[in-house]
Amino acid sequence: MLARHKVDVPASIPASTQGEGDVQRQPLCPSPECQLSVDVVLLSSCGALIGAHRKNLDDFGDGFPSDDSITDSTDPVKLTEDEETLKLLLLFMHKQIYPKVSGLSGDQLFALAEAAEKYMVFSAISACNVFIETNPKAFPVQSMFYGAKFEYPDIADAAAPFTIGKTLANIRAYANNNDTVVYAWLQYREAYIQVAERALTPTSTLHVGGREVPHVCKGWKKYLAATIPKLPRTTMNALSLFAKGEFDLSVYEEHSDLECPPCRMLAKSWRNDVRDMLEEVPSFHTFL
Ligand SMILES: [Zn+2]
Ligand SMILES: [Zn+2]
Structure with a gap:
């Protein structure tokens, strides 16, 4: 199995939104129906602040900072994912109907799927995998790499036949330096x-x-x-x-x-x- 990464809480974070004298407003949780109070703030790769709930991060995932590590911290937790991906992922971390992934672009879908794998959000992993495996023609090259990277042979095998008419340049565009998969594809x-x-x-x-x-x-x-x-x-x-x-x-x-x-x-x-x-x-x- 691939190692999932724990996210380190940074010792200090950019405090651009916390200038002296500012009235601090908690960023909102991305779920419109959510009544829970925001007690942890995530900072996306592009600098967006997103409200979340420690208990949900713990209950629905594994790999987000644990309760203990952030108890005394009000600092936003800096993550490497973009705002849209984090907001989508958080929707899968509430007791509610999960969003559909069928309308997402390939880039959005695979960013969500990768983030779900990294933080072990099984609700999102399942939704992404079911869609990817049953729609192998939709994003065949990305699906093939995803299946290979996260050890889902059924996904890789379902997608691969739809890639053989592609050029090597088409394949390498999504390779992300994963030469093993490129060589297997050849x-x-x-x-x-x-x-x-x-x-x-x-x-x-x-x-x-x-x-x-x-x-x-x-x-x-x-x-x-x-x-x-x-x-x-x-x-x-x-x-x-x-x-x-x-x-x-x-x-x-x-x-x-x-x-x-x-x-x-x-x-x-x-x-x-x-x-x-x-x-x-x-x-x-x-x-x-
Ligand atoms: Zn919420
Ligand atoms: Zn003859």
């Missing part, structure tokens, strides 16, 4: 590249009595002339179709109504090879 995509090679390359030899015998036949030429234009033009095109689940194996049989049995056999084995290779690509998490 190996995973390599397996699909091999499928693409077979998908785009006909074999014109038959196995006969342990020998490879080229099949020279007008029918085969005709079949290839009709079939090849219907295939993806490039390996990347093929990968994109695999990624979207839109590669149609029936293309190999559309023109295989041939008089010649060896021709029929070649067409069928082409289709079956591609089908089998697609099914046999290992799950993404096995490369991690």
